[in-house]
């Protein structure tokens with residue numbers, strides 16, 4: 001079941017991944033922008049890595065939630081991913097609108113994921129969830 005290349009992930013797994021991103025968002029360190037983002041990355045083996053945005057007084061050093069999750073996974077020996085859920089909104093507010101990933105995070109996803117298969121779940125706390133393949137978010141991505 002689930003986790004194999006090319007296999008769709010089920011509704012319950014998607015719901016769980018969004019719930020993990022909502023939890024991850026609670027760890028956002030966003031004292032400069034006041035915008036809190038959480039991400040949850042699902043590996044092909046079924047593990048989930050959480051990430052939050054981590055800001056810095058030197059603004060350009062900020063790390064987005066998606067990249068935090070991907071770097072955490074890669075740092076722990078994982079490189080095969082099925083999907084990522086992202087939830088973002090002003091800190092202290094409920095996430096009612098979807099939060100699409102920035103261009104840098106899309107490129108980092110493309111480094112490790114198959115754009116034809118990697119699923120990006122743009123979740124909210126209201127139950128809405130937009131699903132996109134990475135190829136839809138980043139067509140003609142750069143690669144070597």
Ligand code: THU
Pocket residue numbers: 030033035036037052053054055062063064065066100101102105
């Ligand atoms: N942010 C993310 O974490 N992910 C994105 O894809 C877009 C932006 C963060 C970076 C910064 O801490 C805050 O949101 C406002 O830009």
